[in-house]
Amino acid sequence: MERNQILDQTTAIFKDILDNETIVLNDTTTAEDVEDWDSLNHIQLVVAIEKHFKIRFTSMEIQSWKNVGEMIDSIKSKLPEA
Amino acid sequence: MIFNSFEFVCFFSIFFILYWFVVNRNLKLQNLVLLVACYIFYAWVDWRFLAYLIGSSLLNYYLGIYIEKSTKPGVRKVLVYIGLIQGVGGLAYFKYFNFFISSFNDAFNFLGSGLNLQTLHIIIPLGISFFTFKTLSYILDLDKGKMKATHDWVVFFAYVAFFPTIVAGPIDRAKGFIPQLEKKRVFDNEDATHGLRQILWGLFKKIVIADNCASFVNQCFNNYHSLPASTLLLGAFFYTIELYADFSGYSDMAIGIARLIGFHVTKNFNFPFFSQNIAEYWRKWHMSLTSWLTDYVFTPLSIAFRDYGKLGLALAIIINFTICGIWHGANWTYVLFGFMHGCYFIPLIIAGTMNKKKKAAANKTVPSLKEALNMLGTFILVMLTLVVFRADTIKQAFQFYHDLVSPSLFSVPVLSIFDTHKSKVLAILAFIFMMFIIEWFQREKDYGLQIDFLKSRFLRWSIYYAAIIAIMLFISKQETFIYAKF
Known part of the structure; x- marks a missing residue:
């Protein structure tokens, strides 16, 4: 899967979980840029992403992301090459 | 020396003049004056634990530098554990040792065994819960790559001992506070x-x-x-x-x-x-402690329990708030206080309204x-x-x-x-x-x-x-x- 496809699908998950259709994600987006993206919703987002892409993150990976770009890199690294 | 005392007004007036009018042109000197003031303030209340405060700062300062330098994950992990053991161990000894001993004695006596371990005469260092949480977050944030280690010992020591907050917080994170110590400060009227x-x-x-x-x-x-x-x-x-x-x-x-x-x-x-509701209350009460616990206790727990849905979330919250309770002191009353607050979240978790702001x-x-x-x-x-x-x-x-x-x-x-x-x-x-x-x-x-x-x-x-x-x-x-x- 292409990186921008992953970003689009992740954005859709964010919109659904945070119940906000105006969310636009890019590589530099952080929790501070998105209203309601806090520690509690973060876990819900992670669970939804894992379910959607059928992948599993480690605890260290989840806590090491500094922005959406790093999250997308993690997802991409776990998906089979096209 | 509490803030609403005459001696604090005298102390602060002298410090203020020195800080803004004598050493203000040299940042290093200004930070050094700040550090000295922090230690005078601390020693004024109780000088006996100055050595512990300085020792803790020294250890974590060097740990920070070596954690950043270390390229081997094993070595890095050992250094992080040293920091965690020093912080948590210091708290366990000074704040909770006698509590553990008397709780053991009570438990064994309840079971019919006449265990009578001796408690120790321990005095709790002023502000230990607050400055320890500062050093712990520094080490943990460095380990996660969230910030860079400071190589200026005066800056780090002043961050740990910052006198306005050392007695009872707020608990500032190094990531937001150390950069303020590293840049020139200009007196601002507003x-x-x-x-x-x-x-x-x-x-x-x-x-x-x-x-x-x-x-x-x-x-x-x-x-x-x-x-x-x-x-x-x-x-x-x-x-x-x-x-x-x-x-x-x-x-x-x-x-x-x-x-x-x-x-x-x-x-x-x-x-x-x-x-x-109670979730909103905890987002607004003692925010520096709750955000600390959210980052370093609740988040890892909720990640670990994420497969168990609402049950996992409830468990993470109850553990988090029980720790929040016991952070206040070595007494079962604080444990129960925290546990009760954790339980208060259960209806919100079930209803799915915990995070509605x-x-x-x-x-x-x-x-x-x-x-x-x-x-x-x-x-x-x-x-x-x-x-x-x-x-x-x-x-x-x-x-x-x-x-x-x-x-x-x-x-x-x-x-x-x-x-x-x-x-x-x-x-x-x-x-x-x-x-x-x-x-x-x-x-x-x-x-x-x-x-x-x-x-x-x-x-x-x-x-x-x-x-x-x-x-x-x-x-x-x-x-x-x-x-x-x-």
Whole structure:
């Protein structure tokens, strides 16, 4: 899967979980840029992403992301090459 | 040396002149003067633990540098563990050792074994819970690559020992605070005005409200068995207000003092009693501690338990709040206090409303009936747990609850108990009402007295003088800050 496809699908998950259709994600987006993206919703987002892409993150990976770009890199690294 | 004391005013005046007018051109010297002031402030209260504070700073300073340098994950892990063991171990020894020993003795005696391990005569270093959480977050953030280690020992030592916040917080994270120490600070009139106003508001809450509530609360909790339930309820109400006014008042003063010397300290309270539910309350009460626990306790736990859905979330929250409770001190009352708050989240988790953030009466002057009832309900839930928090033992707390549930709950409360007179109690109630009215209208601001929007200079100064006069008129027996003992 292409990186921008992953970003689009992740954005859709964010919109659904945070119940906000105006969310636009890019590589530099952080929790501070998105209203309601806090520690509690973060876990819900992670669970939804894992379910959607059928992948599993480690605890260290989840806590090491500094922005959406790093999250997308993690997802991409776990998906089979096209 | 507490903030509302003559000796602190002398200490701060000398420091202020040196800091802004003598060494202000040289950042390194300015930081060194700040560090020396921090250690004088700390030693003034109790010099015996200065060595522990310095030792802890030294160890974590070098650990930080070596964690950043280490390329081998194994070595890095060992260094992080050394930092964690020093921090948690120090807390365990100074704060909880005797608690563990006496709990072991009690447990074995209950099982019929006559175990009698000796407790030790341990004095708790001032502010240990606060500065230890600073060093722990520094090490953990470095390990996760969230920040860079500082290579300036004066900066790091001043971060750990920063005198406005060392006694009772707010707990500033290194990531936000160290950069402030590393850049040149310029005296800013507007910032200083904000600082002074916030100090005044903190003093008002501490001296006029908290200290005056304290005498009624102390009498009430010391003699609860001989008082009618309605008076006990009033005592529990006053304690809730006392704790808020004392701790938020302290935080306002700490933040204001820091602003006077050019620092922006993290916010600790955001008008918690206007919360619609307990989750919102904890987002607004002792925010620097709750955000610390969220990052380093709740988040790892909720990630680990994420496969168990709402059950996993409830478990993570209950563990998180039990730790929050025991952070306050070595007593089963604090454990129960935290556990109760954790359990309060269960209905919200089940309903899926824990994270719904709705501002009460947004853009309105008066809350709706539903919002007002939600606020009242949240206040009552908190007040009930603070009976446990205030009690010396769990048994005493339950006796207080037992005495609270009686027909005398519907009687007129006795206002003149022992040396507290009815007129004083009524005056305190009037001030509490006034505080809440001010805070309600100022709830979008950082603190109650942030009245820079008032154009009339005369009106602003009238309000300042009214606060000062109230402080001078209602100054009572000086009480230490409640959170200073944690």
